[in-house]
Every structure is written in C-alpha cells, then in structure tokens.
Amino acid sequence: MKLNLIKEKGLFKSPILYVMLILIASHLATIFSGVFSVFYERMFFSVFPSNSYMSTLAELSGFIALTLSVIFLSRVIYKQPLHGLGFTKKSSLRDYLKGWLYGASILTICVIIMMIFGAVKINRVEFNARLALQFIPLIIAWSIQGNAEEVLTRGFILAGVSQRINILTGIVISSAFFSVMHLGNNGLDMLPLIDLFMFGIFASLVMIKSKNIWVVSGFHAAWNCFQGNVFAFPVSGTSVGNAFFHVTTHGPNWLSGGKFGVEGSMVSILVQLILIAWLYYDIFIKGKRKLTDKFDF
Incomplete structure (x- = not known):
C-alpha cells in the first residue's frame, strides 16, 4: 500500500527545507517530552513512594509524551493518518511480540559472546516473587x-525523509538523529556513538522490511529491558535498578x-553488522529494491 506522506505545497516543495522542518519538529517534540516528564514525575511521586524502582517506572512511562507529541505533529501539522507512522492494524500484536522475541534473543546472544x-x-x-511481579510493569x-x-x-523521520527524498537519506538522517539523542548519556564515547548509529541503520532496515513500527518497537523495548532488568547492565549509560542476573x-x-552497557x-x-548485511541482502538484492527508491508502507 503506497502512502502519500508529503503535502506538495509551501515549504514542503523543497526537500532540504522539508528535512529541516522535520528535524526541528522532532527536536521540539523531545523538548516537550522532557518538560512534561518533570511535571509528570512530580505528580507520580505525589502518589507513589520514591525509590529506584519507582524512579525507573516514572522515567520510562513519561516517554508517552514523546509518542503523543509525534502523533500530534503527524496528524495536525503534517495531516497524515496514524499508519503514516507505521501503526498498521494487520498483525500488529503478532509483529510486536515477534520484535520482543528477536530483541531479547539477540541481546542474550551478545551477552553470551561477551561471557x-x-x-x-x-x-x-x-x-x-517480588522481582517477578516488579518485572511486569517494567515490560510495559x-x-x-x-x-x-x-x-x-x-516512524516520523525515516518514513518522512525517505518518502520525500529516498531511503538512503532517510536512514542516514534518522540514524544520526537517534545518535544525537544520546549525546548527554553517561559513558558515551566514540564506540558507543558508532554503535548507536549502527542500531539506527539496523532499526531502519527492520522497519522497511516489516513495513510497520511494531517489530522494531518490540525489538527496541526487549533489548533495553533485558539489558537493564534481566542482566543488570547500564542501558545507554543509565542504571535501571534490580535484575535477575547480577553481572x-x-x-x-x-x-x-x-559504563554504557552492551551497546558500547x-x-x-x-x-x-551481520544483521544489517542480511537485511540489506534480503531487501535490496533479493528484493530488488534500491537505496535511491522512495519509502512506502
């Protein structure tokens, strides 16, 4: 199904200006999310006790503001339907659970290799029983x-830029933005920064292959959850509390x-790199697509 993500009027006619507007809008969404999180955590701790476990829940659940901000930008400013962000209805739960399985498995494989x-x-x-019960809210x-x-x-940057320019540009810009989002994290140096960019490429290819947001969202969630609350690694430089395996x-x-975690x-x-090579082969060689093609769901 092809989706017209671009409105060919005004500033949207210029690819460069369009990309700039997407990046500015994305940055504003992260700022709003950060401001919201401050007030959200104050309200959260007015109801719940303040400890490391509840702090992790508050910080993570506060990210709902970022999702809502992007949906607002997509629906109200860019006049696009939800499936323009990858929220497809078909097989959504199955694909999301599939992403969780992949993310948990690959993170565990990385840990085994490191061992x-x-x-x-x-x-x-x-x-x-206490850890098991605490783990359920952490999954959410x-x-x-x-x-x-x-x-x-x-959903927003990759899909938008890829439809307006091409897939390669969308992958590079969205991966760079993802890396920049983590610049203030503890333990960040050149190797983790390269890893973050690589993950951006991998995640982009997963979304292009699956043609929805569900698989890559599940993968991302499982990777972080298993890294921090199954194996007790820092998650992108942040300690997130108790885990089943103390490493x-x-x-x-x-x-x-x-100090950055497995992704460092x-x-x-x-x-x-192995996963990217396989996805590239499957999408662009076997599937006969080109990096210069435009993106469609």
Whole structure:
C-alpha cells in the first residue's frame, strides 16, 4: 500500500527545507517530552513512594509524551493518518511480540559472546516473587520508552525523509538523529556513538522490511529491558535498578561496553553488522529494491 506522506505545497516543495522542518519538529517534540516528564514525575511521586524502582517506572512511562507529541505533529501539522507512522492494524500484536522475541534473543546472544571472551561474569542469580511481579510493569514501561523513540526516529523521520527524498537519506538522517539523542548519556564515547548509529541503520532496515513500527518497537523495548532488568547492565549509560542476573564486566571497555552497557561493546557492533548485511541482502538484492527508491508502507 503506497502512502502519500508529503503535502506538495509551501515549504514542503523543497526537500532540504522539508528535512529541516522535520528535524526541528522532532527536536521540539523531545523538548516537550522532557518538560512534561518533570511535571509528570512530580505528580507520580505525589502518589507513589520514591525509590529506584519507582524512579525507573516514572522515567520510562513519561516517554508517552514523546509518542503523543509525534502523533500530534503527524496528524495536525503534517495531516497524515496514524499508519503514516507505521501503526498498521494487520498483525500488529503478532509483529510486536515477534520484535520482543528477536530483541531479547539477540541481546542474550551478545551477552553470551561477551561471557565467552571473559568480558562479563554472572555473579549471582536472583529470582523471587517480588522481582517477578516488579518485572511486569517494567515490560510495559520499556514498551512505552522503546515505542516512543522508534515512532520519532523511524516512524516520523525515516518514513518522512525517505518518502520525500529516498531511503538512503532517510536512514542516514534518522540514524544520526537517534545518535544525537544520546549525546548527554553517561559513558558515551566514540564506540558507543558508532554503535548507536549502527542500531539506527539496523532499526531502519527492520522497519522497511516489516513495513510497520511494531517489530522494531518490540525489538527496541526487549533489548533495553533485558539489558537493564534481566542482566543488570547500564542501558545507554543509565542504571535501571534490580535484575535477575547480577553481572560484572571485566577487561577493556571496547569489549565489555564499560559504563554504557552492551551497546558500547564491539560485540554489539559486530552482531549488528551481520544483521544489517542480511537485511540489506534480503531487501535490496533479493528484493530488488534500491537505496535511491522512495519509502512506502
């Protein structure tokens, strides 16, 4: 199904101005989300106790403002339907669960590889009713956070730029924006920055292949959830509380990920390179599409 995402009038006639407007709108959405989160967390802690677990829930669930901001921009400013952001109805739950399965599996594979090379050691396994019950709200919270970042970077930026210019430009711009979103994170240096850009490419290809936002949103949520609350790694430089497996890292940061987490490791980059190569083959060689094509759902 082809979708006309672009209104050919006014400033929208110029590809460069159109891209600039998309990036400005995206930046404003992140600012609004940040401001909303401040007030949201105040209201949240006026009802719930303040501790590390509740702080994680509050921070992650506050990302709903980012999703709503992007939907507002798409519907009201750009006059586009929800499926223009990748919110397709067909097989949505199945695709989302599929994304969760892929994300959890690939993150676990990365951790196992890091263990084989001595970069990660599991010190303690903790599984009890309290942790299991706490994990359920975390699944929802990570789903909100992962979906928000994907709706902005892949649903709004990638889809919009790719339809207006071409797929290659959309991938590069959306991946760069995704990397820039993490510039203030703890432990960020060149290797994690490269990894974030690589993830942007991988996530873009997943969305292009699946033609919806669900698979990549599920993948993103599961990757973060398993990284932080199953294996106790920092998630993009942020500690997120209790986990089932308590791990310690050893050796150089380029192998262990250091303070940034698994996505600061060369292991993550190499795994993503393999996945990107497979997706590129499937979409552009086997599927006979071109990077210079325009995007359609």
